[in-house]
Amino acid sequence: MTGVDASAPGGDRFEPQHVVVIGGGMAGLVAALDCARVGIRVTVLEASDHLGGALRAEEIGGLTVEVGAESFATRGGTVRALAESVGLGDRIVTPNPEGAWVAAGKGRMASLPKAGILGIPSSPLADDVRAVIGWGGALRAYLDRVMPVLTVGTEHDLGGLVTRRMGRAVRDNLVAPVTMGVYSSDPEALDVTFAAPGLNRALTKAGSLSGAVATMRAASRAGSNVEGIVGGMSVLVEAIVRELEHPWGVEIHRNTPVSALERDGDGWLVTVTDTPGPDSDGSGTGETDSAIRADHVIVAIPEAPALGLLSRLDPSLSDVTPIDPPRVDLVTLVLDDSRLDAHPRGTGMLVAPTAGLTAKAMTHATAKWSWLAENARALAPHRHVLRVSFGKAGENTVGELGDDELVALAVRDLSTMLGVELDPASIVAAKRTTWAGSLPGAVTGQRARSESVRERILAIDGLDVTGGWLAGTGLAAVVPDALASAGRVRHRVAQRVLGEMAPDAAAPSAD
Template sequence: MRARAVIEPRHVLVIGGGIAGLVAALDCARVGIRVTVVEAADRAGGSVATETVAGIRVDTGAESYATRQGTVRKLVDELGLADAVVTPASAGAWVRLPNGVSAPLPKAGLLGIPSNPLADDVRRVIGWSGAIRAYLDRIRPVLTIGREHNLGDLVSRRMGKAVLDSLVAPVTRGVYSADPADLDVTRAAPGLNKALTKAGSLSGAVALLRAAAPAGSNVEGLAGGMYTLVEAILAELRRREATVLLGTTVTELQRQGGSTLDSEVAADAQPATWRALLDDDTTIDADYVIVATPEAEALRLLAPLSAELATEQPIQTPTVELATLVIDAASLDVKPRGTGVLIADRPEGSRPAGRAIMAKALTHSTAKWQWLADEAGREHPHRHVVRLSYGRLGQANQTLGLDDEALRAVAVADASEILGVPLDASQVVGFTRTAWVGTLPGAAIGQRERAERLLDAAVAIGDLDVTGGWLSGTGLASVIPDALAASARIRHLVAASYLEDGVVVDPHTRTGINDTSPDANPS
């Protein structure tokens, strides 16, 4: 048997420490790959963020995750967080109409599309005339085999303007920060096109999908907030000796062309493929790279490496701002609007009923999450957390030009109007604002095809992959599977390189043994 030489494990550089980058990094580290994460911000997690307001730790980014496919829950369980999983209160959300009337959002629907247009909770929102118009969907000519694309057109044609404006639009603006007309039916409502062909009507298709949906809540959260997930991933990365650099920007990514710039390299070491130049004038050499940054930053790094990506311009997306209020108000103890309210736009040119509302949605967080209500009420029995959202696709966000005092005043006035109870600044004991540069929804018309094209161009560079919400769409249930797919492709490249070099990886030491003799054990 020939002599064995110990070889350092392959090194993967993950650029971006948001949830996509952290998940991809952890997936690589778990199989013994050396991992370095570089994040430009001073904290990891990206849009999963937290802040302490009036002594209460609150989510200032994602507050929950969709349970579809079970991918997020699987990660949560693997990180030992199963006991922290919580579901929202059953009260549900409301919708506020342009005439100032508020009503509970109908429960038996999909993206606001009702399965029974004549149900009491549907008529309460759109009235008898709107309900009868929507019911015509059941007696109109059946939908034949084909593929519907534009969600707004489909709803308007089959069920009318009342359903579109008062039910569907508030939901899509709250979920996707986009109007129904901007969304692809196939992406926004998977399975709906197939159900349309089977049922022959839109309401019938929704009923089929609702009947086939598994029992239980379609969203979950974590006691202590979603940032608990980020902290658990960081702890696991530290346990696996991964390096996480915060407050550090990659200024340039260079392909090394099979040579290494390291001055001291072991004789059997593999040449580094990539060199990342950092803003502190240091460098990182790596064998593989995963780019997990927002779109503009990803294209900046990758443009010099790909002719196709060099001509691509980032999509202009909305900046969404969250205003979080901590309020002492006994009037909110009764949860006057359930877990929150979605706002229906008033027709252009019409006068608002009461004060004009700038927010697109409000979440009564302490009504939605019992763990947060317990935390807030521990020393103050009437303390509540309310979160308002501003900005959406296609519209300028007017709050971005306001200073903190002005935005706080707007948020208090909006909350009072939306919740239907008088609130004033004297009741506010805590306030914070958080601005997020949004991503184009994965359900946007044409976005999936564009994302696939850009991903193919990036992967074609070689020894590199890309992940993030700008490719997968927003929400942890979209981002995490995409990150795992990217890391799986990189892990495959790592495994192939080891096999090519006759390297056997020791899972305990995370090093490789170079042995190409006939009796080498490849397992």
């Protein structure tokens, strides 16, 4: 949809519309792909040498291991559809159904109850619930069934709702571990409407919180809530880039930050700084500034640089203060220990704030993904990959620790979580990765704020915006947002092309 095919009558009079995508994270790549697939000329500009944003793999201990997102939520089906569209349908897999455990207060460690939503149990007296919160906590939670029914209205404070209906034990030991693991946020920071879509409606119908959860689970689609890709999620990035470059011929420029964006007639001039590395004589950085002309621009970079760029076009945007994103420190360990072959804590562990641990979660990656276990066993019979994450919104939990100190802390917390005293000598390799994520869309007020900012940006003609800071965390939020952004741009491209064609269509015949 880039104009008229050159083989059509008069087609050589029309130049293809050019879309520049600023940012080569997942939002930018998905938007670029959606535009390129309809024939639009696309250029992607990425400031770093890495494409894919939070999807990244590195070699650790002889294994290619994901050090960013290692799965995707299945809700909406958009991520699966994307993977299938780039030829990865036969590589989509579900995790080991063993599931995760939870480290609760009073030293309790047990399987995370499966019949719940965000940790909220549908059956408070179930054995797996009592294993986590004990009889006292379970009986208090059961009072939800006999308390006055919830009336018509909208609940917002997830933590307040859970505590009021089911008690502190459920909030601290079941719900908080999930919200910290998924959103890096306390339950009180999350809006029920967005953290658990449909729960408010179910509350009105069921009259109790546990009843509402049971109703929602009964109506939900069977199957895993998350899926992965054999080889890791970074394989998805590689497949998208491969299609962008061949057959669509999309130009992808790494190490090319955008320094300015300004109007140029009915289009744009995008000023970039090319940083190819040292000059041929070894001096300097070889940086050069140049300008790229575009008909349309999609801004797909994090909030702070996006607002810095766009506030020059709309000075009122300078009043928007970027939100400090949650910092997450991830320690990935590759180690040899036969005691882990039995998966002592399933596929991982979420941590309650009352558990006395610094880590917020642990993933036993070789227990969760069979393909990774096979790769690990090919190197050594008892080799395992474990990921330990630290961090909470508004707190710099371990930022002051050096890499060695953080790895030592991870080993100590892992020993407690696994119930196995790990020997530091068993560690083959360790890697620390620090991520600055996006504030989850489920945080109270964030959805309204992001939509307000987006509306102001979209008022700038010929420009669109997408990314996790607007859509929320996770591929299941980012991918449809990027597709919506690309869809708006495709519509404008079509309108402009049809407008250029209209005079010819209305002109009298030369005959």
